[in-house]
Amino acid sequence: MPLTSTDKVAHLADRARFVRTETVRLTRIAGAGHYSAVFSCAELFAVLYYAQLRLDPSRPDWPDRDRFVLSKGHAAIGLYPVLADLGFFDPSELDTYTRLGSPFGDHPDMRRIPGVDFSSGSLGHGLSIAAGMALAGRMSGSDHRTYCMLGDGELAEGQIWEAAMSAGHFRLGNLVAIVDANQLGIDGFVRDVMAAEPIDRRFAAFGWQTHRVDGHDIPALLELFAGLPGAADGPPQLVVADTVKGKGVARMELSPDWHVGNLAGADYDDVLAELGQERA
Amino acid sequence: MSTQDQSELFNGTANVGLKDTRSVDGTDTRAIPAFVFGEELAHLADHDPRIVVLTADLARSNRATDFAARHPERFVNVGIAEKNMITMAAGMAASGYIPFAATFGAFAALLGAEQIRTDCAYPGMPVRVVGHHSGMSMGFYGTSHHSLEDLGMMRCIADLTVVCATDANHLRALLRLSLDHPGAMYIRLGRGRDPQVYDEVPDLAIGRAETVRDGTDLTIIATGSEVHPALQAADELAGAGVSTRVVDMFTVAPLDRAAVLDAARSTGAVLTVEEGNVTGGLGSAVAECLFEAGARVPFRRHGVSDEHVPVGPPAALYAHYRLDGPGIARIARELLDSSKGTP
Numbered sequence: 001m002p003l004t005s006t007d008k009v010a011h012l013a014d015r016a017r018f019v020r021t022e023t024v025r026l027t028r029i030a031g032a033g034h035y036s037a038v039f040s041c042a043e044l045f046a047v048l049y050y051a052q053l054r055l056d057p058s059r060p061d062w063p064d065r066d067r068f069v070l071s072k073g074h075a076a077i078g079l080y081p082v083l084a085d086l087g088f089f090d091p092s093e094l095d096t097y098t099r100l101g102s103p104f105g106d107h108p109d110m111r112r113i114p115g116v117d118f119s120s121g122s123l124g125h126g127l128s129i130a131a132g133m134a135l136a137g138r139m140s141g142s143d144h145r146t147y148c149m150l151g152d153g154e155l156a157e158g159q160i161w162e163a164a165m166s167a168g169h170f171r172l173g174n175l176v177a178i179v180d181a182n183q184l185g186i187d188g189f190v191r192d193v194m195a196a197e198p199i200d201r202r203f204a205a206f207g208w209q210t211h212r213v214d215g216h217d218i219p220a221l222l223e224l225f226a227g228l229p230g231a232a233d234g235p236p237q238l239v240v241a242d243t244v245k246g247k248g249v250a251r252m253e254l255s256p257d258w259h260v261g262n263l264a265g266a267d268y269d270d271v272l273a274e275l276g277q278e279r280a
Numbered sequence: 281m282s283t284q285d286q287s288e289l290f291n292g293t294a295n296v297g298l299k300d301t302r303s304v305d306g307t308d309t310r311a312i313p314a315f316v317f318g319e320e321l322a323h324l325a326d327h328d329p330r331i332v333v334l335t336a337d338l339a340r341s342n343r344a345t346d347f348a349a350r351h352p353e354r355f356v357n358v359g360i361a362e363k364n365m366i367t368m369a370a371g372m373a374a375s376g377y378i379p380f381a382a383t384f385g386a387f388a389a390l391l392g393a394e395q396i397r398t399d400c401a402y403p404g405m406p407v408r409v410v411g412h413h414s415g416m417s418m419g420f421y422g423t424s425h426h427s428l429e430d431l432g433m434m435r436c437i438a439d440l441t442v443v444c445a446t447d448a449n450h451l452r453a454l455l456r457l458s459l460d461h462p463g464a465m466y467i468r469l470g471r472g473r474d475p476q477v478y479d480e481v482p483d484l485a486i487g488r489a490e491t492v493r494d495g496t497d498l499t500i501i502a503t504g505s506e507v508h509p510a511l512q513a514a515d516e517l518a519g520a521g522v523s524t525r526v527v528d529m530f531t532v533a534p535l536d537r538a539a540v541l542d543a544a545r546s547t548g549a550v551l552t553v554e555e556g557n558v559t560g561g562l563g564s565a566v567a568e569c570l571f572e573a574g575a576r577v578p579f580r581r582h583g584v585s586d587e588h589v590p591v592g593p594p595a596a597l598y599a600h601y602r603l604d605g606p607g608i609a610r611i612a613r614e615l616l617d618s619s620k621g622t623p
Contacts, residue, residue, distance in 0.1 A: 063376070110374070110403050118374055119403045122394060128364045129399065132371020132379075135356065139332070140375065159395075162364035169359075 071126020124157025168207025215241030318346030385411030385427030415555030432560020512605025
């Protein structure tokens with residue numbers, strides 16, 4: 001099937017919708033959760049997990065699998081349903097989300113969730129983890145790639161730039177960093193709180209090859225990821241995905257009020273309807 | 281001495297070699313732990329493909345150069361970026377490696393505390409964070425380079441094993457043991473001039489203290505570079521008729537509680553000695569153990585009394601803080617004398 005065949009794109013769009021609706025459903029279980037930071041990367045999750053990553057859900061520890069490090073760990077609530085859907089674990093387990101002792105908290109735990117390649121939560125660490133994994137992959141002779149998803153607000157963490165410098169220095173061509181540039185942090189627009197742009201030029205100055213794409217445009221994402229250069233000794237690859245925080249729900253789009261929130265009553269049904277689902 | 285030699289000596293990196301027996305307190309060294317670090321790991325790595333070594337522009341200080349020369353493909357210098365080093369090590373550990381990430385203790389533990397907790401200890405990664413030039417061994421480099429808080433900070437991280445190397449042979453034993461120890465470890469080394477306590481590579485078990493001298497009147501519980509002066513103090517006390525047990529509590533976490541309680545029962549008085557802040561470190565750990573067990577014995581924590589250490593040559597600082605043999609003996613006498621007055 002061609003990369004951008006209508007069926008394939010429609011399927012991935014449906015999976016992105018699934019990420020959003022499951023996020024809404026699980027957030028209701030918990031009573032609060034991160035909506036908008038998941039909605040911005042729903043298409044990225046769909047394209048990476050259903051079209052790009054080399055994975056085998058029956059072998060979560062397969063040494064030659066591609067790695068995915070969710071540095072913006074607060075988007076985990078959108079990742080769990082994907083892992084379940086792919087068969088890493090039974091989807092019914094998700095109903096324990098945030099209950100006492102559940103494997104599924106607001107941030108992902110590699111020790112307890114098959115398919116999670118590393119625990120995260122404290123922002124700024126993921127790119128170093130991914131650089132270590134990429135370096136290890138090269139040392140062990142594996143041809144796998146390591147993908148790391150960052151938020152644009154997260155780029156204010158100094159460790160990101162330590163990692164960016166080292167990945168450029170070591171020419172980790174098997175490392176792909178994706179910045180979900182959704183423009184908002186908790187306190188407002190990233191450009192006002194602590195400007196991250198020009199993200200691509202900053203990474204380029206550290207020795208990365210950079211790409212910029214509309215993070216909600218599935219055909220463009222498919223084409224970009226499939227066309228990344230081989231994972232040998234080239235520069236690390238950066239994908240800046242321009243996205244909209246809260247994408248898909250009008251009241252949440254580019255609104256700082258929905259970084260963490262809770263939909264109740266009729267609002268819950270309205271949002272599910274807006275996302276194209278039947279009313280609960 | 282060439283300019284470069286002088287520069288290396290100034291930086292604490294001089295290759296004084298095994299023939300040089302200088303140490304910070306003038307005692308015989310014979311073997312030099314920090315130099316052993318790179319050499320021993322290079323040897324172990326010949327047979328263990330999991331070992332990798334990372335450092336943050338300090339390979340000359342911790343002798344990772346010896347490892348790099350033998351296994352260049354498994355040596356990573358991240359530059360002056362300690363947080364990145366520790367977290368990258370965690371990423372490598374997740375791919376099956378056993379990374380040793382080495383830098384000055386002050387930077388490893390204080391700068392890297394969150395990375396050690398969140399990326400190494402919590403996910404159970406077999407990362408070995410090596411903090412060398414511990415305590416006040418950096419002397420006149422000043423507060424930024426003194427590592428007085430690392431034991432306290434590392435000790436309060438769950439699922440992190442915290443060990444201190446006593447001398448070169450002891451370090452060899454620790455490095456060998458670490459290869460099959462589950463989870464993350466913090467390994468504390470001195471400056472690399474610690475006098476020899478163990479004549480050969482000891483048969484250690486992590487979590488089990490070593491009684492390096494037995495006695496009946498008092499126990500000195502020491503760790504790392506303070507074990508040797510504790511033995512010197514025991515010699516001096518013996519001359520005054522005080523029989524002193526010396527326990528090398530090289531595993532600070534988890535603490536060997538049985539050894540602590542046995543010391544209290546058998547010798548009736550306990551003195552802890554550490555090259556660091558007494559708040560939170562070995563002394564605090566022993567105090568918690570004694571008090572929680574209801575042990576009512578004369579007890580004193582000896583180390584740095586919750587203050588920033590001034591600059592000075594290391595030997596002068598050890599004398600100033602009574603962390604040399606005579607100083608420890610004097611503290612021990614004070615403890616025993618004061619306890620005689622206790623009803």
